[in-house]
Amino acid sequence: MLKISLIVAIVMFFVWMIAVGILYLTMGGMGVWSRINDTFSTLTSSPDVQAAGKTDLITAGRVFGVTAIVGAINIVLFTALATVAAFIYNAAAAMSGGVELTLGERD
Template sequence: MPARDVAVTRISPLSAFRVGLAMSLVGLVAWLLAVVLLYFGMGAAGVWDQVNSLIGGVGGDQVITFGMVISVATLLGAIGAILTSVLAPLSAVIYNAIVDLFGGLTVSLQEEAE
C-alpha cells in the first residue's frame, strides 16, 4: 500500500472561523442540554428546594428557577462560543506565521486496498 506525505503549510483564517463557529454552536447546544438534564436531575433529588429554603432562611427573596439557570447557562455558553469563534482565525494566523519559520505539519496518508 503506497503512502505519501502531505504537508499542511497554510490554514485559511476564514475556514478556521467557519469550523470554529460550527463547533462552538454544537458545543453550545450540548452545554445547554447538559445543564437542562442536570437541573432536572437535581430537582428530582430535591436540591433546589433545599437551596431555595436556605436562601429564604437567610433573608433573601431570590429563588433559583429554571429560567434563571437556563439564562445564566445560555449567557456563559454564548460567551464561550464567541470566544472560540474569534480565537480560531487568530490561531490560524499564528499557525501560518510559525509555518513560515519552521515548516508545516507533515501527515502521512496511506491508501487502503479494497
Template structure:
C-alpha cells in the first residue's frame, strides 16, 4: 500500500491544516495558526463544471451468488409469505361469512337440488374455517420447501452459467443533485 497525499486548493492556503511531509509523515504547515490541529488531511476542493452536475457511475459484474445466503433469504421470505397467506385466507373467509355469502350459496343450492333428496352437503360444511386454514397452511408449507429448493438450485445454476459467460453486468449511478 502506498501513501496517499491529499492536496489543498489555492483558495484554502490561509486556513489551518496539514500537509504530507517529504518523509511520508504529516506535519503542521509553516503558516498555520498556533492552535491548528495537526495530523488530519485536507481534501482538495474541486470546482464543479459549468454544465449540469453528473453523478458517478460504476459498472459492476455479479460473478457469483452464494447459494447458502440465497437459501437462507428465500427460506425467510417464504415463511413471511406463508404467514401472509394464512392471515389473508382467514380474513377473506371471515369477510365472506360476515357478508352472508355462504348462506346465500347454500340457499341457492337447496333451491336447485331435487326435492326428494335431503340436502346433506352444504357449502359451509365443505368450506369450514378450519378446513380452509388447514389447506392454506399445507399449501404454504409445500411452497416454503419448493421455493427454498428452487432458489438454491437457481443459485447453483447461475454460478455455473456465470463461470461460462462472465455473469450479469450492473451499472450503478449516484442521484444527480439539482
C-alpha cells in the first residue's frame, strides 16, 4: 500500500502543480496579479519614496514555491495516512474474520 499511495500522491502532486499553473496564467492574463501588486505597493509605500525599490507581493516564484511546499507536505501526509488506514483495515478484518464468499455452480 505504501508504494501505491506514494505513486498516487506523486501523480496528484503534478496534477496540483498543473492546476495552479493554469489558474495563475489565467488570472495573470486577466490582470489580477498586477492590480494586487499595484494596490499592495500603493498601500505600503510612502509618498516620499520613489518606485525604484518596488517589490511585488505575488510573483510566479512565490506562487509556485508555496504550491510545491504544500504539494510536498500533501505527498507525505497522504502516503502516511493511506498506509496507516490500510494497516487498520487489515487488522480489523483479521479480528472480525472478514467477509467470506463461496461461489458454486447452479444445479
